[in-house]
Amino acid sequence: MERIKKIALFTVALLLAAAIIAGCGQQKSGAEKQGASGGDTINIGVNYELSGDVATYGTNSKDAILLAFEEINQNGGVLGGKKFNPIVLDNGGKREEAMSAAAKLITENKVVALLGPATSGATMAAATMATKYKVPIISPSATNPDVTVDPQTKKVRDYVFRVCFIDPTQAIVGAEFATKDLGAKKAAIIYSNSDEYSKGLYKVFKEEFVKNGGQVVAEESFNSGDQDFRPALTRIKDAGADLIYVPAYYGDVGKIVNQARELGIKVPMLGADGWDSPKLAEYAGGAANLNNTYFTNHYAASDPNPRLQDFIKAFKAKYNREPDAFAALAYDTSYLLADAIKRAGSADPEAIRNALASTKNFDGITSKITIDENHNPVKDVAIIAMVDGKQTLKKKITH
């Protein structure tokens, strides 16, 4: 037993030593290749949720970023041959770790810009460090409006940018599409009361739809994870709605669509990016139920844009799986950063910030992107129609 104990202790010590050496080694290589000013590499901080409950968002984003920088480096890099050196840290989806990772990347690895995290909460935590040390941070997928604008002072956060549209934008575009393209006059809304995303979209859609001359005839709420939506749907049916807006995530959406079609509700249904999942048809009880449904999204995989198709092919070839919206947005973010460094003519964080703020018509794979005064992108919102279970691009609306 004594011997086993000794072996165990030794194993623990070895693992610890390995971890520490690996940690230090990576730090050193980062410091040696330090290229913030001078050297031939430019350090970029990649701060993502690679473990924890939203690890899939982080992993897809990180993989797309690494792919993008690999491509840029192969094509000769930026600023006359300088190569990007992305340094990846995991924040486990925790606020405090997102903040400490950002601090480490800035102060120890001397990165000139931070990419990520994927979620709004972690991005806001990391952004405090970026603001403190005056290093730009770009989140590809944080949709909360407060990320770039301080809600108390209404002032834009100088060093914080994003590449995805914010939640209200989706609802505004959705309302426009509903009245202009679907000719809806009487809308019903069914939203999740336990979800900020759903509540936010509901409020803005209602406002916009009424502003466009429509009428909201029924408003029903549920809690995410509910099973039976028939009572609410029956009331919607009786109200005579000619469109149902369902701003929720695919799990609930599938059940709602399934039960609505069961009750003989044939009117079009409209949603937002929470619908985007290969599992949607399964939850909806078959692809046929999804016909005549639409949702707003960051991009459409079926968009014929050749650069988007190249990206999808390259991502599949490298990682052997389909990219999602997180990956597409993260890929755009990397190229946007490279573009800003080229336009700035230097890899100085302040110069990069200024170049990012003045981005006009950057040609990304999800859309052309212009950064507005609130550091939000002005870009296309893709409207996707479900046709026999396949996502097809119906329309793009710039907002």
Next chain:
Amino acid sequence: MRFSKKNLLSLAGAILIYFLVYWLQAAGVISAFQEINLMMVGINIILAVSLNLIVGFTGQLALGHAGFMAVGAYVSAILTTNLGQPFPVAILAGACTAAVAGIIIGLPTLRLRGDYLAIATLGFGEIIRGAANNINYIGGAAGMIGIPQLTNWTWLYLMMVLTILVIVNFLNSTHGRACVAIRENEIAAETMGINTTYYKVLAFAMGAFFAGIAGALYAHYFYLIQPATFTFFRSFDILVMVVFGGLGSITGSIIAAAAITIINAALQDLAVLRMVIYAVLLIVIMVFRPQGLMGTREFTLDRWVPKRGEASGSAGN
């Protein structure tokens, strides 16, 4: 607390550590990254020591510690951000509210034992999170942002020392012995005339009080709090620290909280491998030291300072 040689030595040590870190910080030796982790070490020590009082010493398996932390964080954040109260008032109010929550949840649930209590307290943590999700005044699921950054090394260290001091002295008192007696055998303790419900609720409320302090410190260092910050996983992380350090060892909890926080930070670079190494470490420790790093023993100064008489300085047995 007597002014024995040992106590004076501990006091001198505590003051020395405070000024050493303070001086290092003032001299700019501690980087931003190290400072954040220093804060996390302190907060986790408070959480682990206070949970150890409930789980390790009183023997009640509770999984709702993140819930108490959330109560402290939200109440203190409301007081400073929305009502403009000073920080000490906010910490105290947060801690007291958490303690009241501890009593409210403790009275009905502490009749339960073992697994049942674990599930009930787990439910409590989820209720707090669910409530925070649905109250618009505190920001709903988006949480509160723009909380002033008031926690610094001085506050953190003060609160950490206070937590340890109060809990260690509690455990060495009659009340603490009663708690340990409940852990060892509840029926025997009751037979000896110990009011078990009273002591269980007392330990629960005390643990909640200090978790509330930790929550207040957390909210005022990390600038934003969201219901998602206080999930079951955080309760679980704290429990891991307690078990890792040894159920019933205060010094064990301190060492484990510091070690786990630092290991976690050091492994950030390894991304995917991180959880694997962390898990392997835990399994190895649990297989070969199921009683935790320290068991129920304490790391005391008794070894170096000659004792006068039979005065026992260590908590537990």
